[in-house]
Amino acid sequence: MGKDKIEQGQKQCSKCFPPAELTCTPSRVNWSNSSTWCTKNYTGLMVIQNREQHDYLKRELLQTNKYWIGLRKNSSVWMWYGTSRKMESQELWDPNEPNNIKENEDCVEMSIRRNEPERNGKFNDETCSKTKLALQCVFTGFI
Numbered sequence: 001m002g003k004d005k006i007e008q009g010q011k012q013c014s015k016c017f018p019p020a021e022l023t024c025t026p027s028r029v030n031w032s033n034s035s036t037w038c039t040k041n042y043t044g045l046m047v048i049q050n051r052e053q054h055d056y057l058k059r060e061l062l063q064t065n066k067y068w069i070g071l072r073k074n075s076s077v078w079m080w081y082g083t084s085r086k087m088e089s090q091e092l093w094d095p096n097e098p099n100n101i102k103e104n105e106d107c108v109e110m111s112i113r114r115n116e117p118e119r120n121g122k123f124n125d126e127t128c129s130k131t132k133l134a135l136q137c138v139f140t141g142f143i
């Protein structure tokens with residue numbers, strides 16, 4: 001992936017977050033390909049580490065978009081990908097999620113909906129083969 005493609009991805013994602021760099025895949029890809037792209041170009045799919053970071057994403061990401069994040073089901077447990085951390089905060093799920101439709105929703109998307117503040121930044125379990133933009137970020141102190 002060339003520098004131009006990465007810059008294109010940054011435009012789709014909006015701003016950077018010092019000292020981190022926030023970017024997206026330059027096109028919509030499935031979860032596995034998004035993880036590969038993020039790992040190849042940076043450190044990996046986004047692992048949201050705290051409320052401050054989540055608030056930042058809700059505020060700065062482009063409106064009305066859905067993004068793959070680094071959260072995946074592993075033996076029925078939601079784990080932050082590439083870490084040994086479970087997802088602790090059940091309040092991050094959208095209402096009625098995770099619903100595991102057709103028992104085939106093992107990946108997670110985050111939706112940006114600033115016109116619906118109570119749903120902004122909430123998570124949905126989703127079929128991993130669907131294609132979406134993927135969030136990727138480099139943070140200092142990456143867990």
Ligand SMILES: [Ca+2]
Pocket residue numbers: 097098099100101105124125126
């Ligand atoms: Ca779902």
